[in-house]
Amino acid sequence: RKLLKLGKELEEMLLYQKRHDGNKFMKMLLTYNDYLEEVFKNVEDETPSGNKLYKALERELGPPHLRSKVYNVLMTRMFNLTFEQVEEVEGIIEKTREMWNQIQYVVNNRTLEGRADMVHFV
Known part of the structure; x- marks a missing residue:
């Protein structure tokens, strides 16, 4: 539940572009990444x-x-981050995307293996 709630909070922070604490935002991104791991x-x-x-x-x-x-530019203004910090945010988001893709790969592979086993027994 924490993972889902945190993901929604991050999405809202990015979508509505209100002024936020950039350090808090980065910490939330890292926490999400830890949960996803x-x-x-x-x-x-x-x-x-x-x-x-x-x-x-x-x-x-x-x-x-x-x-x-x-x-x-919006990230630097709305989250009061430097361009270097924004690049770090982009890196964290990319790491999250890669991890999500890995999770999907594992699940899809398992599903395909299960189907192959069923076909083999038919």
Whole structure:
């Protein structure tokens, strides 16, 4: 639940471009990444909680803040970040995107392997 709530908060911060504390925003991004890393580990280990979180994220079409565009100038003004910090934000978001893609790959591969096993037994 924390992961989903945090993702929505990040998305809202990016969408509505109100003045925010840039350091808090970056910390939230890193926390989200840590949570998503746990989801990845749980999905790889095929735990019920990992599968449940994956399905919840899938219903949301992935991490919600990944759908938002990062505009350097707006980020520097609205979050009071330097251009270097904005590049760091972009890097964190890219890392999140890659991790989400890895999670999907693991789940999809498992699904394909299961189907191949079923076909083999038919």
